[in-house]
Amino acid sequence: MDEIQRLSDLLNANQRYEEQKQQRFHDDLVQWNASIDALYQQVEGWLKPLVEAGQTRFEYDPHQAQSKGYPDDNSPFRSRRLTFSLAAHRVTFVPDAMGPAGQVSVSVNGLSLHGQEKYSLHLEAERQVWMLKKTVGVKDSEPETFTADFFARLLQGVVPQRR
Template identity: 30%
Template sequence: MDDVQQLGEMLRHYAESEAHKKQLFESQSTVWATRISELFDQIGQWLEPVLAPNLLEVNREVYVVSGPSIALDTSPFRTEKLSILIAGKPVEFVPDVMGAGGQITLAVMGLTAARFGSVSLVCQPPASSWQWRKTNGLKDPDIFPFDAGFLAQQLQGLIPRDRV
């Protein structure tokens, strides 16, 4: 095989590899979008009994995931974000660029009081359950199972207390 034939063979293998990567990403994106939608449906069901105008509102909107290496207009991953407005304070569940092994991470904004802390929801396939991860500085994150009661506890902290 001469160099030109070898070049052609290398390009063919590369094209097949890129097509496979694209197909894998597209199928994974479908799984991610479905899991995120299911989570948002579940949160909506949990909060439905206590929804009240100007006190507790839940909204979903289209969201295009982007990051430092992915421009918003070329991002291939379109999903939703969920916003909760409780006692005038916003809480948002915003999908991050997806991680290795199919990991789904949602940034949770509006619920951390720590100066350098962050809160996220993480689902690491093949597991189907979501975990609440709170990080604060360099120590290991605090991890809790995410369910209706846990979400309610977190939201309770945003309701102003009567000062007597």
């Protein structure tokens, strides 16, 4: 009977481990979604003067990120996609990958000769700062801190310069 008791103890320990793993996964999802919401609020705050002047407005659509482990509609990675327009050019934020090593893609139509620039945002966990890097071309750019001024300079590229 000692081996049956040992088997029972192993099964109980395994069940506790799986429950803890599931709880950590759920906690990470909640934290990731909170960081996405905070990012969107930050962008809305930066662009509030443009919204008030009627120069842009924000649109949100449901988004379900997928991964190798969750490649279909059963993915638990549910969030929102943020889109707004500037001078008839669309800017879209899409959460691609969730979790501590997550990523948000940012695409900006009309920023280059290619017609669309792609960037990615990564949350630097220690400093709780979003880092932006260009992801189109031969090689990725060096990550830069995603600030209001940096984002505004980037977006100025879609506005025709008239002299």
